[in-house]
Amino acid sequence: MSESVQSGVRPGNGVRSGDDVHEHHGGFPVFTPVQAGPNYGEFVESLRRLQDLAVSTHLPDDVVDDAIARVNALSDMLEPHRVSEGKSPAGFNRQLPGRGSLLLLPWLFEKVEVDGIRSRGVFRLFHRGGNSAAHGGTIGLLFDDMLGMIVYASGHPIARTAYLHVNYRQVTPLETELVLEGRVDRVEGRKLFCTAELRDLDGTVLADCEALMIELLPGQP
C-alpha cells in the first residue's frame, strides 16, 4: 500500500485499500500524511477549550483587552510556521479527535471498514445552536466529513458530496457521548448513495442523512 493519500484519510489495518484508485482520480494533489508530534493533540484540545470559553463567558472589557493581546501574541508565535495545505498535521492524524483538525468535530473513529464506519464523540459548547442543542450545521459537518471517510474505506476513488439530506429527528445534546454510523448503500457508476445515523447511547436516532457522493474524474478539483 502506498504511503501517500490524497484526502488525508486512510483505512485502518485490514481494510481493503482505496489507495490505488484513490491516487489516480480527481485533481487532488497526493499528500504524504504529516504525523503529529506527541503534544499536538493537547495543543488542539487547548484551542477547543478556548473556543468553548469564548462562547460561554461574559468578560469584562479589561479582560477582553488582555485576551486580545495574549491571543495575538500566540498567533504571532505560530505565524512563522505557516505551511501550505497538506503540510500540517491538522486533519491527518486519525488517532486524534477530529484527526487533529480544529474544524472537524473532535470525534474518534472506532470502526473503519469496507462495509461502513463508526465514530464516537461529543458536541462541544462551541457547537451550540440554541437551548443547549447542537447547531444543525455542525451535524451536517459531522455527516459530511464521515462521508469522505466512508467512500475511501469502501475502496472507491475520491468523491465529493453532490447532496446531503439531513433529517433532524431529535434535539442533539451537547457534551454528551454519541455514536455515528454510516456506509455506502448502493453504487450506480460514479454515484455512491450513502446513509448514516447519529444516535445517543440508548440507540435513539437523533439525526440521519442520505447523501450522494460522486467519484471525481481526472482533473476535477
Ligand SMILES: CCCCCCCC(=O)SCCNC(=O)CCNC(=O)[C@H](O)C(C)(C)COP(=O)(O)OP(=O)(O)OC[C@H]1O[C@@H](n2cnc3c(N)ncnc32)[C@H](O)[C@@H]1OP(=O)(O)O
Ligand atoms: C478531502 C477530500 C474530499 C472529501 C469529500 C468530503 C465531502 C465534502 O465535503 S465535498 C465538499 C462539498 N461538495 C462539493 O464541493 C462538490 C461540488 N460539486 C462538484 O464538484 C460537482 O458537481 C460534482 C463533482 C459533485 C459532480 O460534477 P460532475 O462530475 O460534472 O457530475 P455530473 O456529470 O453533473 O453528474 C454525474 C451524475 O450525478 C448526478 N448528479 C450530480 N449532482 C447531483 C445532485 N446534486 N443531485 C442528484 N444527482 C446529481 C447527475 O445527474 C449525473 O447522473 P447520471 O450519471 O445518472 O446522468
